[in-house]
Amino acid sequence: MFEDLRDLYQDVILDHGRQPRHGARLAAYDVTAEGDNPMCGDRVRVFARHDADGRIGAAGFEARGCAISIASADLMAETVTGHTDDEVRALAGRFRDMAMTGAVPEDDVAMARLAPLAGVHEYPSRVKCATLAWHALLAALDGKGESGRDR
Amino acid sequence: MNVTTRPTPGDPALLDSAAIRAEFPILGETVRGKPLVFLDSAASAMKPRAVIAAMTQTMETQYANVHRGLHWMSERTTEAYEGTRDAVARLINAPDRAEIVFTRNSTEAINLVAHSYGRGMLRPGQAVVISAMEHHSNIVPWQMLRDAHGIELRVAAITDAGELDLSALEALLADGRVGLVSITHMSNVLGSYTPAQRIAALAHAHGARVLFDGSQAVVHRRIDVQALDADFYAFTGHKLYGPTGIGVLWGRRELLEAMPPFLGGGDMISSVSYERSTWAAVPHKFEAGTPAIIEAIGLSAAVGFVERIGYAAIAAHEARLTDHALARLSAIEGVHVLGRAQDRGGVVSFTLDGAHAHDVATLLDRQGIAVRAGHHCAEPLMRRLGIDSTARASFGIYTTHAEIDTLAEALLRVREFFA
Numbered sequence: 001m002f003e004d005l006r007d008l009y010q011d012v013i014l015d016h017g018r019q020p021r022h023g024a025r026l027a028a029y030d031v032t033a034e035g036d037n038p039m040c041g042d043r044v045r046v047f048a049r050h051d052a053d054g055r056i057g058a059a060g061f062e063a064r065g066c067a068i069s070i071a072s073a074d075l076m077a078e079t080v081t082g083h084t085d086d087e088v089r090a091l092a093g094r095f096r097d098m099a100m101t102g103a104v105p106e107d108d109v110a111m112a113r114l115a116p117l118a119g120v121h122e123y124p125s126r127v128k129c130a131t132l133a134w135h136a137l138l139a140a141l142d143g144k145g146e147s148g149r150d151r
Numbered sequence: 152m153n154v155t156t157r158p159t160p161g162d163p164a165l166l167d168s169a170a171i172r173a174e175f176p177i178l179g180e181t182v183r184g185k186p187l188v189f190l191d192s193a194a195s196a197m198k199p200r201a202v203i204a205a206m207t208q209t210m211e212t213q214y215a216n217v218h219r220g221l222h223w224m225s226e227r228t229t230e231a232y233e234g235t236r237d238a239v240a241r242l243i244n245a246p247d248r249a250e251i252v253f254t255r256n257s258t259e260a261i262n263l264v265a266h267s268y269g270r271g272m273l274r275p276g277q278a279v280v281i282s283a284m285e286h287h288s289n290i291v292p293w294q295m296l297r298d299a300h301g302i303e304l305r306v307a308a309i310t311d312a313g314e315l316d317l318s319a320l321e322a323l324l325a326d327g328r329v330g331l332v333s334i335t336h337m338s339n340v341l342g343s344y345t346p347a348q349r350i351a352a353l354a355h356a357h358g359a360r361v362l363f364d365g366s367q368a369v370v371h372r373r374i375d376v377q378a379l380d381a382d383f384y385a386f387t388g389h390k391l392y393g394p395t396g397i398g399v400l401w402g403r404r405e406l407l408e409a410m411p412p413f414l415g416g417g418d419m420i421s422s423v424s425y426e427r428s429t430w431a432a433v434p435h436k437f438e439a440g441t442p443a444i445i446e447a448i449g450l451s452a453a454v455g456f457v458e459r460i461g462y463a464a465i466a467a468h469e470a471r472l473t474d475h476a477l478a479r480l481s482a483i484e485g486v487h488v489l490g491r492a493q494d495r496g497g498v499v500s501f502t503l504d505g506a507h508a509h510d511v512a513t514l515l516d517r518q519g520i521a522v523r524a525g526h527h528c529a530e531p532l533m534r535r536l537g538i539d540s541t542a543r544a545s546f547g548i549y550t551t552h553a554e555i556d557t558l559a560e561a562l563l564r565v566r567e568f569f570a
Contacts, residue, residue: 002568005517009510014569018505040509041526041533041540064539066507067569123513 007119008126009067012075017067022077026060033144035136037128042069046136048080056080056088059137066129072117073133079110085141092134099130166460166468172549174199174456185519188554193339193367193498193545194523196392198453205452206394206445217444218418218435232444235451236434242454243384244375245401252400252407252434253442257366258288260385260400261333263437264362265292267410268331268383275301277330280323280359282345283309283535284338287528289364293333305329309535313341313490317349324357332361336368336384340527340543341490342473342498344368351380360406366390370547371469371496373462376401388446392547393453397446400437407433414439457548465548469497472546472555479559480544485566489541497546500527503562506569508540514565515542520558 002009029047036043042065051057059077063070076095080088091110098104098111102121105111120130172178175197180187189197209231215224217232240248254260269279269292279293283306297304308319315334323329332354337344347363354361362383365374369386376384383406388397402410412419412430416439421429430436457465476499480486485504503511512524523543526533533539544558 002514002517002564005514008513039525041530066509126509126513129509
C-alpha cells in the first residue's frame with residue numbers, strides 16, 4: 001500500500017523517529033535555541049556542548065513533532081558531534097540542499113548518513129520538518145538563542 | 152442546475168448525494184491515481200458549477216466597475232453586486248440589507264469590528280471576552296486592540312467536553328466592564344456549536360455587545376441573526392462553497408452608523424476636500440476601494456445553491472455523517488476523537504497513538520484522502536487540550552458515508568505502518 005512512501009519513511013527514519021538516541025536535554029550545554037514551524041506547530045529545542053578544542057562534544061534536543069522532524073534532529077545530533085561550528089554551518093548548507101533537491105552528494109560521508117532524509121524533497125510541505133532542527137542549531141551557534149546550563 | 156432533495160418515506164431530508172456531487176466538477180478528479188476523498192471542507196470548500204459559471208459569465212458578458220459608471224455594463228454589474236447583499240441578508244435573516252458589509256473574509260470582518268467598534272466605541276479600561284476555542288482570527292485582532300487601546304482581553308474557559316463554560320463566561324461579565332463578547336459559533340477544531348442565543352442574552356444582560364464568528368456555523372445550519380439576537384455576525388464565502396476573497400460582516404445598523412470607518416478611500420466617502428471628508432452611508436462607509444465584484448457575484452450563486460438544497464437537508468445529512476464518523480473513528484484502537492460536545496457539526500479532530508498528525512496526513516494523502524493536520528490556527532486551544540496537533544476530517548454537502556469508511560479503513564493501514 002505504502003511502497004512509494006518508503007522513500008519518505010525509510011526504516012532509519014521510522015526507527016530514529018520512534019526511538020531517538022539524542023532526544024534529551026544535555027546535563028551541561030553552552031548553547032541552545034528553539035526552532036518552530038508556525039505552519040504546523042512543531043517545536044524543537046537543541047542543546048550543544050563544546051569541548052575545549054571548540055568542537056561539539058555532544059548535542060541533544062527536545063522536540064514535539066512528526067517522525068521526520070524527530071528523526072532529522074536525532075541524526076543531526078549524531079552527525080554534528082566532533083565538528084567545529086564552521087563545519088556544522090557547512091553541513092547544514094549541504095543538508096538543506098539535499099533536502100530541497102533530493103541529490104545526495106558523492107563522497108560525502110556525513111550526507112550519506114543523512115541520505116534517508118533526502119526523500120522529503122518530493123514533499124514540499126515536509127522539507128521544513130527535516131530542516132527545523134538544523135535551523136535551531138544554527139541559531140544556537142550564532143548566539144541567537146539563550147545559552148545556559150541546566151536552566 | 153437541478154439539485155433537489157430527494158423525498159424518501161420516513162427520511163424526507165435525505166440528500167441526493169450523486170446529484171449534488173455532480174455539481175462539483177473537482178470531485179471527479181483523481182489524486183495520486185485514486186479518487187479524491189476531500190475531507191478538508193472546514194479549511195475551504197469546493198465550488199459548485201453554479202458559482203464557477205456565475206463568475207465566468209460575469210467576466211465574459213457583464214463586467215465593469217461598480218457604483219460609478221454611467222454606462223450599461225457598470226449598471227448591470229452594480230445590480231449583480233448589490234444583489235448579493237440582498238441574497239446574504241435573506242440567508243441570515245438580516246432585517247436590513249444595508250447591514251451587510253462585504254469584507255475579504257471573516258478575519259477582515261473581525262478586524263473591522265476590532266478597529267471601528269473597538270477603537271471607536273470602547274473606552275480604555277473596558278474588556279473584550281473571547282473563548283478558549285477561538286481561531287487565531289478571533290484572538291489576534293483583540294490582542295492588537297488591547298495593546299493599542301488599553302482594552303482588557305478576557306478568555307472564557309471551555310469544559311473538558313469541549314463546550315463553552317457558560318458559568319465561566321458569566322463570571323467574566325459580572326463586573327460590567329465588558330463591552331464586547333466575541334465568540335465562535337462553531338469550533339473549527341472540535342466541531343462544537345456554542346449556545347449563541349444564551350451567550351447573547353448573557354452579554355446583553357451585562358451591557359455587552361456580542362459578535363459571533365460564524366465561519367464554520369453558517370456552512371452547516373441556518374443562521375438567523377435576529378433570533379440569535381446578535382449584534383455582529385461574521386463569515387466567509389469560501390467555506391460556504393463560494394469563492395475566496397469575499398466575506399461578510401453583518402452588524403446592527405445603529406452600531407454600524409455610529410462606528411467610524413475602517414479603511415479610507417474611494418467608494419466609502421460622501422464628499423472629499425483637503426480639509427475634510429464625509430462618509431458614505433452604511434454599508435458603503437465600510438467598503439473602501441473597488442470591492443471583490445466577481446467574488447461577490449460568485450457568493451450570490453453559492454447562497455442560491457445552498458438555499459436550493461436547504462439547511463434542513465444539509466444539517467440532517469451532516470448530522471448523519473458526523474455520527475457515522477464518530478462511530479467509525481472511535482472504534483479504531485489508538486484513535487482518539489477530540490471533544491464530546493452534545494451539539495456538534497461536521498468537523499472531527501483526532502489523534503492516533505504512535506503517529507504524529509502530519510505523518511498521518513501524509514499517509515492518508517497517499518491514499519487520495521485530504522485531511523488537515525496541525526494546530527488548525529488555534530494554538531491556545533491545542534495547549535488547553537494538552538496536545539500539539541491533530542488530524543481533522545471535515546465534511547461538506549458532497550461528503551458521503553463511503554468516504555468516511557474509506558478514511559476509517561485507511562487509518563487502520565496508517566496505524567499498521569507506524570506500529
